[in-house]
Each structure stands twice: as structure tokens, then as C-alpha cells.
Amino acid sequence: MALTRQDVEKVALLARLQLEPEELDQLAGQLARVLEYVDQLSQLDTSDVAPLAHAVELTNVFREDEPGQTLPREQALANAPRSDGRFYLVPAVLGE
Amino acid sequence: MxxxxxxxxxxxxxxxxxxxxxxxxxxxxxxxxxxxxxxxxxxxxxxxxxxxxxxxxxxxxxxxxxxxxxxxxxxxxxxxxxxxxxxxxxxxxxxxxxxxxxxxxxxxxxxxxxxxxxxxxxxxxxxxxxxxxxxxxxxxxxxxxxxxxxxxxxxxxxxxxxxxxxxxxxxxxxxxxxxxxxxxxxxxxxxxxxxxxxxxxxxxxxxxxxxxxxxxxxxxxxxxxxxxxxxxxxxxxxxxxxxxxxxxxxxxxxxxxxQLRIGYVPEHLEQASEPVQQAVRQALDLLVQNLDAQLVPIQMSHARFAVATYYIIAPSEASSNLARYDGIHYGYRADEQAMLDQLRRQREELRRAGDDRGLEELDSPLVRLYRTTRSQGFGAEVKRRIMLGTYALSAGYYDQYYLKALKVRRLIRQDYLDAFEQVDVIAGPVSTTTAFALGEKQDPLEMYLVDLYTVGANLAGVPALSVPCGFDSEGLPVGLQxxxxxxxxxxxxxxxxxxxxxxxxxxxxxxxxxxx
Structure with a gap:
């Protein structure tokens, strides 16, 4: 499984990561090796097998729709890198 | 005393x-x-x-x-x-x-x-x-x-x-x-x-x-x-x-x-290092003698696919779970001014070069903040797994990797269900070797293979424990799973x-x- 630098760059954007050129090259090689290893799964015929997302079969869990406690604003903002005490602050998204 | x-x-x-x-x-x-x-x-x-x-x-x-x-x-x-x-x-x-x-x-x-x-x-x-x-x-x-x-x-x-x-x-x-x-x-x-x-x-x-x-x-x-x-x-x-x-x-x-029926997978013992094998075999003998247990060799035919399955499913789920670290709500955030300056420089360069496509594809300040924050905040292994998971879930590869792994996960769980029809517990080594040296394993795939005997229980959802069962000649502990x-x-x-x-x-x- 050959992974080009462009492939890795595309995935990095999807993953919201910014990789340095050396990181890109290193990752391309490492990911290719792991993908080559996991490709052994293609030896198995799974055409009649249903996917299993959870090992313990789960059914829907319902509860009464009752108002509960919510996180107070000051607590919700307590760990924010930037806030004005009411909102989270982000770089300007409009303009430019 | x-x-x-x-x-x-x-x-x-x-x-x-x-x-x-x-x-x-x-x-x-x-x-x-x-x-x-x-x-x-x-x-x-x-x-x-x-x-x-x-x-x-x-x-x-x-x-x-x-x-x-x-x-x-x-x-x-x-x-x-x-x-x-x-x-x-x-x-x-x-x-x-x-x-x-x-x-x-x-x-x-x-x-x-x-x-x-x-x-x-x-x-x-x-x-x-x-x-x-x-x-x-x-x-x-x-x-x-x-x-x-x-x-x-x-x-x-x-x-x-x-x-x-x-x-x-x-x-x-x-x-x-x-x-x-x-x-x-x-x-x-x-x-x-x-x-x-x-x-x-x-x-x-x-x-x-x-x-x-x-x-x-x-x-x-x-x-x-x-x-x-x-x-x-x-x-x-x-x-x-x-x-x-x-x-x-x-x-x-x-x-x-x-009178328990204790199952074991013969290959799992044989793949382990000599001291691990020896300690685990002695532990099994002790259980047989003291508890009137019966040792039953069993097959887990998909066990050898467990690491490959796990290293698709776990990174996929991780890439989604770790999307929450955005530098906005909590946790680390990259230096905003440095990030904006860098973006401005890149924009000017592209403008000078007349690269319209490049300009169009250039990150917005918010996306660049996410990307810089996450690249500085996460270490190499976390980034590797996020990349692996994002790739496995991305358009064009979802069926080949993620969906395939979920199907094999069912086969692995079926092995466990079948085994527990025959035996009450499955015993074996926790790992192929005792503790290795710091810095010894530099290759990510080699490190993933350390999990050979343990990922199966997570994929199948079953309980599993490790109990000390001996030491190697260097005095390092061995675990029985x-x-x-x-x-x-x-x-x-x-x-x-x-x-x-x-x-x-x-x-x-x-x-x-x-x-x-």
C-alpha cells in the first residue's frame, strides 16, 4: 500500500492536524507499514458476516425527559483558553 | 520485625x-x-x-x-x-x-x-x-x-x-x-x-x-x-x-x-518466549492438580487477525473521540498571534506568486487554529492514531478498512462464543515476553504487536485478568492471563x-x- 505525501496531507487536513514536512514523510512510511499489516484482513471472506460495532449487544436506552442540572456558565468556561466570561472567543471567522 | x-x-x-x-x-x-x-x-x-x-x-x-x-x-x-x-x-x-x-x-x-x-x-x-x-x-x-x-x-x-x-x-x-x-x-x-x-x-x-x-x-x-x-x-x-x-x-x-475446563491455545504458548512459556505451563499444571481442572487445547482461528482488527477500530473511534480537542472549549491552545502571522505571510506569498488555487485552499484562521493547536498539543503516537483512524474512515477507504474490521470483529467474538461452549475459561500468556528496555521498540507496528494476546478480550467484550505466575532469569515478572x-x-x-x-x-x- 503506497501512500503519497499528498494522501497524508489530505488526511491531515481532514484530521485538523498541521504536519511539518519531516513529519509528513515519516508518517507516510509508518502508516503504509501499518496498512500493509492490516491488509491481511482481506484474506478473510466476510461477505456473509454482519459488522459488529459493539461486543455486548445494546438496545436503545430510554429515560424520562426531565430537566436535570446543567453545567453553570462559569464552570463551563473555567477551562477555556479564551473567553469573555460569557462566550468562548475564537479568531475572527468573518471578513478577511 | x-x-x-x-x-x-x-x-x-x-x-x-x-x-x-x-x-x-x-x-x-x-x-x-x-x-x-x-x-x-x-x-x-x-x-x-x-x-x-x-x-x-x-x-x-x-x-x-x-x-x-x-x-x-x-x-x-x-x-x-x-x-x-x-x-x-x-x-x-x-x-x-x-x-x-x-x-x-x-x-x-x-x-x-x-x-x-x-x-x-x-x-x-x-x-x-x-x-x-x-x-x-x-x-x-x-x-x-x-x-x-x-x-x-x-x-x-x-x-x-x-x-x-x-x-x-x-x-x-x-x-x-x-x-x-x-x-x-x-x-x-x-x-x-x-x-x-x-x-x-x-x-x-x-x-x-x-x-x-x-x-x-x-x-x-x-x-x-x-x-x-x-x-x-x-x-x-x-x-x-x-x-x-x-x-x-x-x-x-x-x-x-x-472441575473447571481450562482452555488454552497451543500456538499462543508456543509463540511466547521460553521463560514465559515455562511459567505459564507451570501455572496451568498447578491449576490442574489443585482444582481437579481439565486442560483443553482449543482453537481460536481468528485470533491472529485481532491486532489488525483492533488497530483499525481503536484508531477510528479515537479519531472521532479526539476531535473534541479544538483549543476552544478547554485544554491547550496554540499562540494565536503567531498562528495569524504565519497565515498572513503565507497569504502574501501566494498572492505575490499569483497562486489563486493556493489562496483558495488556504486555511481559514479558525481551521488553522484547530490544526496548529492539535499539532502542538498532541504527541507523535496520538497523531499517528488520529491519522490512521481518519484514513480508515475516509471516503473510499471506509469499506476496505473500517467496515471490514467490524466484520472480522464479529468472527473474533464468535471464536470466543464457540470456545466458551467447550471450556469455562481460557488461560495463556499476557504477552510474548517480559518487560523490554526503555526505547527498545521504535517501530510503531512492532509496538502494536505487543498487544497480540490482549486485544481479543476487548473486541469480544469479555472479562480478562492477569495474575503473576513467575519470573524470568533476570527477575522480571511473568503474567498469566x-x-x-x-x-x-x-x-x-x-x-x-x-x-x-x-x-x-x-x-x-x-x-x-x-x-x-
Missing amino acids: STPLWQLPAAQLLALLQQGDVGAEELAVQFLDRIEMLNERLGVFLYVNPEARQQARRIDQRRRAGEPLGPLAGLPVALKDNLCTADMPTTCASRMLQGYRSPFDATVVERLRRADAVVLGKTNLDEFAMGSSNETSYFGPVRNPWDAERIPGGSSGGAAAAVAAGLAPLSLGSDTGGSIRLPAGLCGVVGLKPTYGRVSRWGLVAFASSLDQIGPLARTAEDCALLLETVAGHDPRDSTSVPQPVPPYRQRLSEPPR LQGPLFSEARLLQLAHHYQQHTAWHKQHPQLALQV
């Missing part, structure tokens, strides 16, 4: 506390002193609870006043630092969460507090629990107490080393692909990954939600039983936690598990308890721990 308190199992310490022979404060101080003396060398604790002594003293006062106390009153416990605590930082050993304070306690922490346990602090781990050697921690590796130049196993390396070095009698860890059992095995302590859904995951920082499970580590199976029965049980805040009553695991230990059907924790603990009553591996202590 009587045995020092730090060498005693938690159950014995609890009896001493209850009889008034030892005070909770006295006990806390002993462990805090040992942490003070050994932590710098071992890197076990990322944070020591400054209130621990005070909290222990209050338990002594309440006991003297004849007030009702919880079932673990005065027992010190260490928490893996991916369990949320309102009164201490929760870092996941990542720069991303350095200094993060959770607004709430995890359910398991709440239950420990209600049981009047004394939290000693938060233990080191692989960053976001991603690793098998505890070397990916942003704050530096944990060292194996049996040989400080070796790894303790991961990702709950701090949790296991804390017990092995006598820095805490009880630890809580988490296990997504072996993260409790592997370090338990390599550090010579008992570690149990319960059935998926047995313990609430509320407040456990998510890695791979369909695989993560919290569990106990301690010197004995009895201590694990004690801790498990305290933290297990349904929790409305985790809808994957199962509404089944929690058995009194500790009380059940006295029932000896007679016992896996059982869903919700068979009581049986696994009985078997391990029985084994420990006939062996003394767990009564040995690392030289380093005896020196202070």
Missing part, C-alpha cells in the same frame, strides 16, 4: 483499619512518604493529592466518633490520570490537557469517595492511553520497579508500577486493548479488565468507546474483587453500562472453582485467588521498593 504496611494486601489493611490497629492517616502518610522517596525515579504519579492526609484524618475522626463509614474507609487508592477528578488535574499525560480541571468526578471516583477511600493522586499513562509501554506520556515514561531501565507496560503503567513499588495498595486503570493486563503482567501485580459495560465509563476520558473499560489493579485477586465491587454497577449517565446486579465478588472467593465469558468476573477472580493461595509470586517485592 512485622511486615511493613506497604507490603500488605489491601484486604489486610482494611481489617487493620477496621480493628483500629492502624489509623487511616498513619497509612496515608506511609504511602505518601514512599511516593515522595520513589516517585522521581519511577515517574509513577503525575499529581499527588495534597488533601490526602487531611481526608484520611477526617476518616479517623469519624471512626472515633462512631459514625458510619464506607466499605473502603481509609484505604488509599491511586487513579489513572484519564479518570476525571473535580479536585485534581486530569491530564491524560498530554500537553493538550495540561492543567485541565474537570468540573465533575468520574462515576468510579464518586463511588470511591462514597466508600471513604483516600485518593493518593493521579498516575502516569501513555498519552490518552495510547501505547503499550508508557513511553508516550508527555510527562516522561514510567519505569518498571523491577528494573528501572525497562518499561512497565502500558497504558496503565503508572497504575501497575504504583502497586508493584508499594506506592499504593489499590489502583484504578483503564483497558482498551490490554492497558490494564499488560502492565499488570510486566510489573507482577493483578489487573482485571471487566466485561464491557460492567463499570460505568462516565468521566473516563474517551479513547475508543466500544472497547474502553475501567478496572482494578492490586497485589491480589482478593483486593481486585474488593475494588471492583465498589466501583461496578449500572450508571444512568453511561447508557452502555449494564443494569445487572453486582455480585459480592470478595465473598464469592471462598467458593473454590472445582485468564479470560472468561461475559460477566464471569467472579469465576476469574476465584481462580486467580485460588492460584495465589498456592503461590508466592505476589509476595515478592522489587529491590528498589525494599530499599526505602
